[in-house]
Amino acid sequence: MTDFVKLLTRKNSLRKQCHELSSADIEKAIADLTEILEEKQAFEEEQQAVERERTEKIEAIKQSMQEAGIGLDDLMTLVEAPVKKKVAPKYQVTDENGEVHQWSGRGRTPAAFQAAFAQGKTKEDCLI
Known part of the structure; x- marks a missing residue:
């Protein structure tokens, strides 16, 4: 953890550092941190939505495979293994x-x- 993060996450240390700041400076810092928090929360919500959508798609595919009587082994037989080209001896x-x-x-x-x-x-x- 960086010193800055330690300062932000420890109330007494933060209080000590803010002692010399004006109320307006503290309000500005709070507003900036609130904006950063909202951006972070929006990003995390977006990531969760993407993951939920991905999981739903996977479940739909699994359901379709079950209904069609197709197993994972059936699909694996169709996937071509990467073939390494054998190099002639020199x-x-x-x-x-x-x-x-x-x-x-x-x-x-x-x-x-x-x-x-x-x-x-x-x-x-x-x-x-």
């Missing part, structure tokens, strides 16, 4: 066991390639 090394390892050059460097690079090979040496 590099290839053979380890000491004779096993061939391929890598697209993207992402983390595989251990087999790290070992080959540690032995002095370069990426260009491993190009397919």
